[in-house]
Amino acid sequence: MAKSPQELYQEKEKRIQDATELKIPDRIPFVPQDTGLFSKHTGLTWEEAMYDAGKYIAALKKTVIDFDFDAYYPPLIFTSGTFNDMLGFRQLKWAGAKDEDSRTRPNTVFQFVEAGSLGREPMSAEDYDWFLDDPTDYIIRRHWPRLAIKFEPFRNLPPIHDMVAYYVGIGQYWPIFASPEVVSAFEALLASGQEANKWVTGLGPYFEEMGKAGYPPIGLAIGIAPYDYFADFLRGKKGCMLDMYRCPDKLIRAVDKVTPWIIDWALTQARRFSNICKRVFIPIHGASGGFMSEEQHKEFFWPSLRRVIMALIDEGFTPVVETQGIYTDRFETIKNVPKGKVIYMIESDLFKAKEILGDTACLVGGPPSGIMSTGSPGEVKDHCKKIIDVVGKNGGFIMATAVPVITDKPENIRAVAEFTREYSTHK
Amino acid sequence: MADDLVNALADLKEKEVLEIAQKRLDSGDDPLKILSDAREAVAIVGERYHDGTYFIPDLVYSGEILKTVVEMVKPKMTGPAEAEHRGKVIIGTVKGDIHDIGKDIVTFMLDVNGFDVYDLGVDVPADKFVDKLKEVEGKVVALSGFLTLSFDSMKETVQAIKDAGLRDKVKVMVGGGTLDETVREYVGADAFGRFAGDAVSLAKNWLGGK
Numbered sequence: 148m149a150k151s152p153q154e155l156y157q158e159k160e161k162r163i164q165d166a167t168e169l170k171i172p173d174r175i176p177f178v179p180q181d182t183g184l185f186s187k188h189t190g191l192t193w194e195e196a197m198y199d200a201g202k203y204i205a206a207l208k209k210t211v212i213d214f215d216f217d218a219y220y221p222p223l224i225f226t227s228g229t230f231n232d233m234l235g236f237r238q239l240k241w242a243g244a245k246d247e248d249s250r251t252r253p254n255t256v257f258q259f260v261e262a263g264s265l266g267r268e269p270m271s272a273e274d275y276d277w278f279l280d281d282p283t284d285y286i287i288r289r290h291w292p293r294l295a296i297k298f299e300p301f302r303n304l305p306p307i308h309d310m311v312a313y314y315v316g317i318g319q320y321w322p323i324f325a326s327p328e329v330v331s332a333f334e335a336l337l338a339s340g341q342e343a344n345k346w347v348t349g350l351g352p353y354f355e356e357m358g359k360a361g362y363p364p365i366g367l368a369i370g371i372a373p374y375d376y377f378a379d380f381l382r383g384k385k386g387c388m389l390d391m392y393r394c395p396d397k398l399i400r401a402v403d404k405v406t407p408w409i410i411d412w413a414l415t416q417a418r419r420f421s422n423i424c425k426r427v428f429i430p431i432h433g434a435s436g437g438f439m440s441e442e443q444h445k446e447f448f449w450p451s452l453r454r455v456i457m458a459l460i461d462e463g464f465t466p467v468v469e470t471q472g473i474y475t476d477r478f479e480t481i482k483n484v485p486k487g488k489v490i491y492m493i494e495s496d497l498f499k500a501k502e503i504l505g506d507t508a509c510l511v512g513g514p515p516s517g518i519m520s521t522g523s524p525g526e527v528k529d530h531c532k533k534i535i536d537v538v539g540k541n542g543g544f545i546m547a548t549a550v551p552v553i554t555d556k557p558e559n560i561r562a563v564a565e566f567t568r569e570y571s572t573h574k
Numbered sequence: 575m576a577d578d579l580v581n582a583l584a585d586l587k588e589k590e591v592l593e594i595a596q597k598r599l600d601s602g603d604d605p606l607k608i609l610s611d612a613r614e615a616v617a618i619v620g621e622r623y624h625d626g627t628y629f630i631p632d633l634v635y636s637g638e639i640l641k642t643v644v645e646m647v648k649p650k651m652t653g654p655a656e657a658e659h660r661g662k663v664i665i666g667t668v669k670g671d672i673h674d675i676g677k678d679i680v681t682f683m684l685d686v687n688g689f690d691v692y693d694l695g696v697d698v699p700a701d702k703f704v705d706k707l708k709e710v711e712g713k714v715v716a717l718s719g720f721l722t723l724s725f726d727s728m729k730e731t732v733q734a735i736k737d738a739g740l741r742d743k744v745k746v747m748v749g750g751g752t753l754d755e756t757v758r759e760y761v762g763a764d765a766f767g768r769f770a771g772d773a774v775s776l777a778k779n780w781l782g783g784k
Contacts, residue, residue, distance in 0.1 A: 240672055252670040252697070255723055264674055265696065384675065388631035389638055392586065437769065440629040472751075494752065516722045517756030550722065550752050 155361030159217045163363070163545065167465055167509045168487045171542035175535060175571035176217035177564050178365050178511065180469075180551040183256050185210040187557050192254045194243035197228035200349025208353065211362055214564050217545075218365040219357055220428070224257070227346040234339050235296025237267060238380075263383025268293055270381040272390065275397045278381070279404060284308065290381065297335035300328035354423065366428035366467045368416035370459070373406040373451035375433045384433065391443055398447060406451045410458040417464045426465045426490070429455070435472025441480065449480055460488045467511075470494060478503040487543075494549050501538045510538060513548040513563060524562035531566045539571055546571070579608065583615030584622070586632060588639050595643050605647040612643045616686040623683075624771030630679060633770070637682055659690060661781030663773075664706045665716040666694035667750075668727035673720035676750045680716060680773045687774045689781070700727070700734035707740055714780055715744055716773055717763070720751040728761035736762075745780045747773060 150158070158173075165172035186193055191206040203224060211219045226236065232245045241257035244250040251258060263269035270278065270289070278285045284307050291298040304323060310316035323329055354364065378387040382401070390398040417427050433439075434448040456466045469492040470477070481491065482504055489508045493500045497512035504510060514522075514530040522530075531546070538544050546567045552560060579598070582590040591612075598608050619636040622628040663684050667677045674696050684691045692710060694702055703715055715735065717728045728748050735741050748758060749767040758766040767773050 251672070255670050256721065258672050258721070260672070265672065385634055388634045391631050392588070392635050437623070437630045439631055443629070443631065515754060515756075516725075516752045517754045517760070520722050520725050521756055521760035 150361075152359060152361035156358065156363055159361070160363045162217055163365070166543055166545050167490055169506070169509060169541075169543040173572065175539050175544055175546050175567050177546045177567045178216055178218045179214075179513070179547040179560065179563070180220050181207065181210055182223060182551040184214075184552045184557065184560060186254065188213065192242070193251075193256060194228075194254065197224060197231075197241050197243055197257065200227065200346055204350055204353040204356075208356060208360070211357065212360060214560060215568075216362065216564075218363050220365055221367050221369070222350050222353060227342060230339055230342040230346060233342060234294075234298070234335055237293065237295060259379075261379045261384065262293070262381055263385050269383030269386050272386065272394065275394065275401065279397070279400055281306075281308065282404065295335075297339075298332055300326070300332040303329055358423065364424045364426075366426040367420040367424045368413060368427040368464075370413035370427050370429035370455055370466065371409055372429070372431040372433060372448065373402045373409050373455065374448045375431055376405050376409060377401050378433050384438070387433075387447075388439075391439070391447060395446075402447065402451050406454055410455055413455060413459060414462060414464075417459065417462070421464075425463060426467050427459050428467045428469070430469040430471060432471035434477065435470075435474060438472075441476055444477055445480060449477075453483065456484060456489060460485060465490060467492065475499050482507050484508065490545070492547070497534060497538050497549070501540075501544075505538075505541075505543060509543045509545060511545040511547050512538065513546050514559075515549040519548050519552070519559050520556070522559065524558050527559045527562040528566040531563055532570065535567065535571050579611045580615045580618070583612055583636065583639055583643075584618040586619070586635055586639070588635075588642075591639055592642060592646070595646055599646065599650055605650040608647050609644065609651075612640050613686055613688075616640050620683050620686060620771060620774060624769065624774075630770075633679060633682065637686075640686070660688040661714065661777070662690045662692065662710050662712040663714045663716055663777055663781075664692045664694065664703060664710070664712045665718065666698035666703065667696040667718045667720075668724050668731055669697060669699045670727050671719045671721050671724040672696045673718070673750070676720065676770070677718035679770045680718065680749065680767075683770045683774050684716075684777060687778075689777055700731040703731050704734050704738045704740070707735065707744060708738070713744055714777055715746050716777075717746065717748045717761075718750045719748070719753070722752070724750070725753075725757050725761060728757075728763065732762040745776075747776050749773065 162172040162176045166176055185191065185206040188210045189206040191202055196203040196206065204222060207222060228241055228243050231239060231241060235246065238260055239257050240249050240251045240260060242251050242253060242255055260267055287307065288301055288304050292302045303326065305320040310320050378384050387398060413427055431452065434444045459466050465488060467490040471494055473495045475496045478500055484507065486507050490511060491504060491508045492511040500510050513534065514527055518526055518530055546563060548563065579591060579594045582594060595608055616636050619628060619632060623633050665677060665681055667673055681691050681693050692706055694706060706712065707715065717731055719728060732746055735744055746763040747765045747767060748761055748763040753766055755766065765776050767776060
């Protein structure tokens with residue numbers, strides 16, 4: 148008799164939970180991250196996905212079900228193309244953008260424009276004191292104007308803490324809210340709120356529908372490494388690199404400052420979703436490969452990330468940490484977490500990861516992008532066999548692809564799915 | 575004094591570098607010599623990066639110190655700086671990809687090692703590479719890409735170079751992200767590099783130099 152969606156859901160959830168606890172599951176779960184497979188598979192373009200939540204989640208759902216993933220990722224389009232267009236949003240480039248400067252090539256994945264990259268003005272070293280003393284003021288009056296063209300007039304606002312009373316600031320400063328530029332910025336803010344709400348509401352049914360179809364999420368709440376928060380969105384990678392030499396104390400203070408915010412933010416989401424999912428997805432990348440030495444990683448990156456990881460574990464959540472890029476030299480350091488409580492996604496040397504991290508954390512990985520993009524299904528299966536034989540041994544492993552799926556051939560994804568299902572039983 | 579500057583910069587001692595440079599300028603030392611010492615030091619930084627002693631922040635920092643030295647020295651210079659000319663390298667992040675960090679680091683490394691680098695930016699279509707190759711009669715192209723979609727753009731670019739009848743005159747290197755030998759073969763490049771220093775070794779091999 149065919150299993151009910153509810154039974155399927157329980158089976159898949161248990162499979163992932165067993166792997167997380169370093170046990171041997173009934174078979175190795177298959178949980179790739181879809182950053183474009185949906186488009187290849189269903190024909191929905193990125194332009195359509197960016198502007199139509201309904202079509203986007205329908206394509207995601209069809210892909211998860213057709214390839215029979217054991218769990219799904221949350222939709223990665225967090226703000227719609229309409230939202231981005233109306234604000235002149237600067238942190239992304241995406242297919243179909245109205246403004247040519249924000250547009251990527253047709254039907255390609257959206258891409259981030261980090262602070263300091265492609266001419267985007269980052270926080271300057273001189274702004275450290277302002278940020279550390281009054282971060283919210285800094286974010287409203289300096290960061291938001293850099294976030295979106297329509298928010299530029301927020302630069303004209305007086306310090307928020309000066310506007311507290313009848314004759315302290317209110318009388319003097321309130322007329323700024325009549326200035327046409329500031330009014331236009333607030334109008335844009337209000338309109339974008341409506342659009343953001345529409346988008347979030349549009350994505351909402353996805354989680355319920357996936358549950359009804361028998362598929363659990365790998366993580367719904369999201370976290371971030373405190374260093375990445377500061378480097379990607381405020382100071383810029385290059386700025387942070389220079390600060391490691393010129394003002395290391397300030398860099399550490401800034402990262403320490405944002406850490407409790409990130410813990411609160413991640414926990415708030417995790418508690419909200421806890422009846423559906425106890426895992427929290429944390430993509431990290433600022434310490435990848437040569438971006439810093441291992442000493443710098445231990446000084447500037449890892450301690451605050453570990454605090455986020457531990458805070459989640461303490462409340463019974465499982466961090467799913469995606470180590471983007473080359474992380475092999477960091478394995479010894481990131482091993483310092485409680486056994487069976489963390490999932491590490493590995494893009495770099497999965498075999499080395501098994502050696503070093505295998506008895507501590509569940510690993511997620513798969514064939515590298517070279518084979519996935521250019522190889523045949525047969526070659527893909529050969530590679531999967533090697534992975535399952537070595538990395539899948541004794542459990543604690545989830546199959547995926549080494550890097551998120553973008554232009555990879557759908558037939559190669561199918562090869563990973565099929566081979567894992569058939570070969571991994573009782574391995 | 576020359577050694578002092580080279581060593582101080584190679585060891586990333588910014589304050590010391592600027593003091594020595596100022597002293598040498600004050601004592602009437604040739605600004606061009608100061609500049610060539612500073613470049614020599616940054617090349618040492620590149621070697622240390624290549625052998626794993628240094629990391630990207632060290633490269634970036636040395637670049638910033640070099641920039642400050644250039645600004646100090648420039649007003650005292652009477653003629654143009656005589657840079658080494660090891661040859662021309664055309665570089666860019668290929669069509670569809672806007673990642674610039676890796677490409678910028680390779681550009682910097684090639685530049686301080688005496689190559690004339692033509693940086694075409696990001697999201698560069700194949701014909702732009704071909705046009706530049708023809709315009710400057712370049713012999714080396716470096717294609718950068720982070721996303722997996724860049725593999726097809728790289729392949730397209732190599733094909734365009736072939737179609738323009740230039741393939742046997744031009745060497746192509748590729749690099750970035752998760753790229754490996756499988757991808758090099760797929761796109762039809764001559765070599766791939768995992769680290770920025772690889773680009774320098776490859777360019778030296780292809781264009782000559784130590």
